Amino acid sequence: MLFVHEFHKVVGKRAAAFESAYRDGWMPLVAEGDEARLAWYFDLAHGSGLAYRVVTVTAVADGAAYVRLAERVARGDLRSWARRLDGLQHESLGRVLAMVPWSPTVPPLADIPVGGVTREPSLYMEDTMWPFPGRLRHYVEAAGAVYRPSLAAEDARMHMHVALGLETLPGAGRSPEVTLLQRLPSLPPLIALLTQDIPPEVTGPGSWMHAALDLRDRWRSRLLRTAPWSPLP
């Protein structure tokens, strides 16, 4: 399975219409054919970054299904939908991503709902890392062997669940780049992370944060909130 990850700069005055275009347009339209589903619709949480930014993640069965979807947008039945979207967003930046070997997966496409969902929003921390030249594979392995298990440890400062571990497919974004979509089950650890200094034992020798500096020292976190109707929570 592949994932089309899009970061949208939405026209502020058209934000509601933009959301509607995805909920009432994209979500059911891409589901025709059983090889693609809108998986998540996120708002970047106001107060944590740029305003009127939306992240959408669309799951597609494979590379052939992705190209069929792209051709529907370029010259098929989704062309008029895309034309309307051009008036609702300033631009979008897309990437096509594959799961890293240790990534959890999502439900089968047929089990991802296509409407009829209303639930409390979930909060995610989306981390995107840029490993040093030539260190991508080492970083992916270390993140799976050390970082992911550490999130579940009893003494972990941040209890998060990695929903997806992703890397860019060739020619469909930036490389080397790894994105982790991580669900936050509760707020207090996040508030602590935001308001307290990181203790030395978390950053010192022997820690993940220390060791991982040999592999990368640049990453970006986004706090994303699911829409109540987002197909996946």
Add this chain to the structure above:
Amino acid sequence: MLFVHETHRVIGRHASAFEDLVRDEWMGALARSDDTRLLWYLNHAMGSGPAYEVVTVTAVADGAAWEALGARMAAGDLSDLAARLDSYRHEVEGKLLLPVYWSALQRVGLDQVPTDGRRHGLSVYMQDTGWPDAPLDDYIELWDRDYWQIMRQTPPERRLLDVQACFQVAHGSGIRPEAILMQKIVNFETLGRLLTDGGVPDPTTWPGTYMAKGLEVRDQWESKLLRTSAWSPLW
């Protein structure tokens, strides 16, 4: 057919090693699959933009072939080579391109593309990337009607460019709205005038009133002057 467009920010001290690796190993390794070929290897002309930046365009037969390429790079026969390329560059920015309806280049006979690094003269391309504030389709149609069609009617001796291809970004693999022209420069005297003339473009040497009409759909674009290497399969 898909076109994988990649902009490589090469580590300056490894620039020669990067090019040697692409020419001597990567190009041939890619071609072990019948459905993938390197088409262009282009150096961003120094003095006109960023240093040590390389653009490559790779043709891939279809979506399945592209996914297979990703698998070969991640854990298959290309993984070691991909890691070596990674070690010679800061990063690479890629996008998947689809030819627009009027593009002269729609498909490439992959079995006709050389993979042996044969040498030839150099060409320079002007790669224009535009970001309309109107619907993308309107921009692509403007390029057809008021640029490409008029360019084709311009006498050869007065042409600056040969528009070889026009692409839009495959949905979700880059920026939308964005479209790209790959244009081979055929007259360097005209290029010189373009670079040195600060006045309003002369409609007798530039395609009609395109500059004025273009402002109705966009005012942001970027031209890159890209010089093919002496072994680039297409040039």
